[in-house]
Amino acid sequence: MRADTVVTGMGVVAPTGLGHAEHWAGTLRGASAIGPVTRFDAGRYPSRLAGEVASFVPEDHLPSRLLPQTDHMTRMALVASDWALADAGVDPGRLPEYGVGVVTAASAGGFEFGHRELQNLWRHGPQHVSAYQSFAWFYAVNTGQISIRHGLRGPAGALVTDQAGGLDALGQARRQLRRGQPMVLAGAVDGSPCPWGWVAHVSTGRMSEEPDPARAYRPFDTEAGGYVPGEGGALLVLESEEAARARGAARRYGRLAGYAATFDPPPGSGRPPNLLRAARAALDDADLRPGEVDVVFADAAGTPEEDAIEAEALRTLFGPRGVPVTAPKTMTGRLSAGGPALDVATALLALREGVIPPTVNIARPLPEHTLDLVTAPRRTPLATALILARGHGGFNSALVVTGPRRPGRATTPQRQESKPS
Amino acid sequence: MRTATHRRAVITGIGIVAPGAIGAKPFWDLLVSGRTATRTITSFDAAPYRSRMAAECDFDPVAEGLTPRQIRRMDRAAQFAVVAAREGIEDSGIDRGALDGARIGVVLGSAVGCTTSLENEYAVVSDSGARWLVDHSYAVPHLFDYFVPGSIAAEVAHDRIGAEGPVSLVSTGCTSGLDAVGRAADLIEEGEADVMVAGATEAPISPITVACFDAIKATSPDNDRPSEASRPFDRTRRGFVLGEGAAVFVLEEREHALRRGAEVYAEIAGFASRSNAFHMTGLRPDGVEMAEAIRVALAEARTDPSAIDYVNAHGSGTRQNDRHETAAFKRSLGAHAHRTPISSIKSMIGHSLGAIGSLEIAACALAIRHDAIPPTANLREPDPECDLDYVPLEARSLPVENVLTVGSGFGGFQSAMVLSGPGARGGSAA
Amino acid sequence: MNQLTTDRLMEIIRDCAGEGDPIEAAGGRPEDLDFAALGYDSLALLETLGRLEREFGVAIQEDEFARATTPAQLTTLVNRLLAAVS
Known part of the structure; x- marks a missing residue:
């Protein structure tokens, strides 16, 4: 039988708050953190809004030794890792030597750092490039820095599938737990609100150019006009139930019950997109039927075409208005790989509290979508949540979490799998 | 454990873009010849740099069959990957029409993604660094594909194989090429796919990458003799020589491959990774974590160290790596470390960062196929x-039946893989 | 003539690599302690090396740099190179 993957700790660094308590409180209030970019002068770009983690001051949380060698998003990731391990009550020094792995997802790496070094190189010459450039930009930087900070010597991983990576990292961690790893710290903290990163976002043509923060990112709305980027994310402490019990873990936020990833056919192929199939496969993996899902955390791309694909997938799977759907990321913007990881944390908190957090700024949901879009906090018993994510280029991922109120379906027959003794 | 599911992953196709060799056959010929492909950098003027050498691919995307549109859209790393994947798919003899796209996935590895194109585009929008920002609209419309290099895996998924299963890019620095194939084998064994196009690619020979390795003095400064600059395990070694290239495999569930009568190169018999949790660029001399990765990979493969016929070393040629690795081999293989032949192909094709792990897997699979092992070139004065x-x-x-290949990378990543020949492990689960 | 002082060197190192480790009270003058004892690793020193070369316009040989294992020794090395170019 397959071991249960439980979530025993979380570290959240989000535009909506530092730490999961502040994030949850802000999210329930519907307090959008989208505002004018402050980290650089965005005046010369067509899009000028972002979801920044305004209250994050790296010096308050990290030793000065780490600051010169890290991009801003790595600093946030390191702090999220501190909080996740503390929340789980873990002292890594007391765990088995190779007992803790790290898997993170990245999108563009330490891009702000990389931009600065490109400037040093092209303006001043090769002797002006920092020794830290050799790793501060690269996509594996958060995994490496986190493992060093906490002495985590288990398997390491880093995935790049744009936003879908936030779920893919958790799926990869779950695979490692099934192979006998007791604990994995996994998720994503990401985002590049920096000048060169902004040029990349603008180039997609899908960024919102609306200057009003309350109108800029409105997925599923009749006036959906693109997305707003942001920064932040979440890291989760994942354990096999067996390992969590053995160390006397204080709490379970819930279980990662199912996961699947699919890829879209090329544009113009005439074949349908595969988000629906990812959702179905994740439910199959969790051994759950669509009717057992209590809430969906949508990808909520924010462009009419992509929203339509997601709405159709949800309609096919659950029927018209068949399941409550929410997108709290309307308060944070899209945090690259960090967004879906944060959605998983938010979903687990929602299950625990029995409240669906709202999708904000949706004045007129597009009726054709036939979605039960939750636009004000909705109190209801919640046992199961489905989280969806898509990445640029065709990546689809889906993840199912079940809450502590549903102690699990451990007696349900699982996919046949034998273990050698 | 790797054998838990009874599904096993085998290599049935190999595609290569390497310095001095485009294609699997020329690649093997180069490796056994002991010739080196390291030279003075030609792709840009490297005169102001400390290390001015690289192992470059003489790669003509038009001659390799890419369309002008593909060439415009794709970074060089993606071009390598697509060309290598085409060769690998063809080599496997797989009939795409007989497969369900949902059961096919892709895992590509790359350490630095589309850095070369990002640097070019940076130069365009900043007037070669003179001022930020000239105009954001000067950037290519597909800039985001360079920004998030998952696009490389997407290109391969869309190109020939039409993968609609799990697709991803693994980026764990210089172990990416091992980790990507390890992940693909996992996905097959756990039933998430029957066929994976997996491997790694890198095209890092650009000013920013050369400059950052200059800054930490990791690359060799022996610019006056480029063909002899990569000298792993030699007393006189002075660092690695940057390389580029790609190796892409077709991995299949073993029964799937046997049913269609495919010729199997090797089975991915064991794989493990560990972190040293020590330093982003430094290594502890004792090699403990690499030894642990080797130990676990051997255990997964249910292979005794004494059954290893050949070890493909990381052998980057830096002072500390080669010592670290020697210690790791002794610690994990015991007395057999002194008996088994070990070599580093980086002596010939340089160190292509995220790609090299897959190029080395290819060398291992070909060693099994040909019952021969490539040498360590330039090793004239062995380091005591x-x-x-x-x-x-x-x-x-x-x-050559059982082979061990290892990798070590920035971030502290240590990975090890055991490959076994098609006849080595029998028809039923061990 | 432009001269490097150990105080200035320590400022540069802190800028390149953050605060060092706390120094034992009985440990003598900090500028005579090994960089490792001060909490600065090879990477911190390479970042510092680049800064020194740019700021003072000197080219420091790698083997000489490797032999300068304390702030006092590194200061002496840089000042010797400065004297040679002036």
């Missing part, structure tokens, strides 16, 4: 601290 059989200068012919 690296006192194992590092196969200097000349290839050897010997029966």
